[in-house]
Amino acid sequence: MQRVLITGASRGIGRAIAEILATPQTLLLLHGRDQQALEETAAACKQAGAKAELLICDLSKPALVERMIDQISTSPLDVFVNNAGVGMVNPLEQMTREEWDLTVAVNITAPFLLYRGLVPTMPSGSSVVNILSGAAKSGIPGWSSYCMSKFAMDGFAKAVREELRAKGVRVINIYPNATDTDIWEQVPGDWPREKMMRPESVATAVKAALDQPPNIVVEDISLGIIQGRL
Numbered sequence: 001m002q003r004v005l006i007t008g009a010s011r012g013i014g015r016a017i018a019e020i021l022a023t024p025q026t027l028l029l030l031h032g033r034d035q036q037a038l039e040e041t042a043a044a045c046k047q048a049g050a051k052a053e054l055l056i057c058d059l060s061k062p063a064l065v066e067r068m069i070d071q072i073s074t075s076p077l078d079v080f081v082n083n084a085g086v087g088m089v090n091p092l093e094q095m096t097r098e099e100w101d102l103t104v105a106v107n108i109t110a111p112f113l114l115y116r117g118l119v120p121t122m123p124s125g126s127s128v129v130n131i132l133s134g135a136a137k138s139g140i141p142g143w144s145s146y147c148m149s150k151f152a153m154d155g156f157a158k159a160v161r162e163e164l165r166a167k168g169v170r171v172i173n174i175y176p177n178a179t180d181t182d183i184w185e186q187v188p189g190d191w192p193r194e195k196m197m198r199p200e201s202v203a204t205a206v207k208a209a210l211d212q213p214p215n216i217v218v219e220d221i222s223l224g225i226i227q228g229r230l
């Protein structure tokens with residue numbers, strides 16, 4: 001049985017990843033805050049024959065993250081999908097300290113704690129997948145705190161990838177561009193959601209990377225619509 005942790009599995013990209021990885025050989029540890037939404041993800045995964053357990057945790061609270069790590073670390077993970085994230089969009093002069101701190105807590109500090117608590121026991125052939133963003137590769141006006149967090153995790157994950165090579169643990173970075181999920185509901189502006197990628201396209205890329213033989217690491221996958229950035 002493959003033990004797979006997905007953070008932010010209650011909706012959007014995380015939910016699509018959970019559904020595509022659900023097989024009778026998978027135990028999915030589905031993380032989020034919204035219990036009802038997580039139960040819907042779990043029900044869809046169970047239909048595919050997977051087992052599923054829910055982990056409810058607010059990633060902005062490090063003490064709760066440490067408690068969740070204790071719950072998970074009873075046995076090693078085979079796959080860790082670091083997906084949960086927030087996007088606070090505001091020009092520099094309007095950005096609040098609270099928005100900055102929340103972005104750091106959810107997008108950087110919680111993944112660091114999860115990595116430190118869970119990755120060292122992952123066996124050879126296991127994989128860590130980071131859902132980063134096109135915002136990890138170039139600056140986008142109004143998205144400075146989000147870009148900061150994604151650039152930071154990109155550098156962190158690339159360094160950890162080098163540390164883990166000798167152990168045979170793969171670190172895979174995925175860089176999606178605009179994807180039609182709820183994250184866009186808080187973004188000011190009139191965004192053409194119908195032109196965006198579907199979360200299932202990101203999930204398909206994750207599965208393709210995981211399906212490689214264990215001695216192959218797909219290091220980076222960038223994904224976007226053919227017309228370019230929206």
Ligand SMILES: NC(=O)c1ccc[n+]([C@@H]2O[C@H](COP(=O)([O-])OP(=O)(O)OC[C@H]3O[C@@H](n4cnc5c(N)ncnc54)[C@H](OP(=O)(O)O)[C@@H]3O)[C@@H](O)[C@H]2O)c1
Pocket residue numbers: 007008009010011012013014031032033034035037057058059060083084085086087106131132133134175176177178179180181182183184
């Ligand atoms: N959509 C895009 O255009 C896009 C593009 C590139 C990269 N990404 C990245 O993809 C990842 C998933 O985003 P999405 O688009 O699927 O967004 P989404 O639909 O808004 O989902 C975000 C997920 O993160 C969880 N989350 C947010 N804040 C949390 C907190 N404080 N504690 C615990 N969980 C929290 C949410 O859980 P609850 O709902 O249960 O609170 C939810 O499951 C993010 O890292 C995002 O930066 C998205």
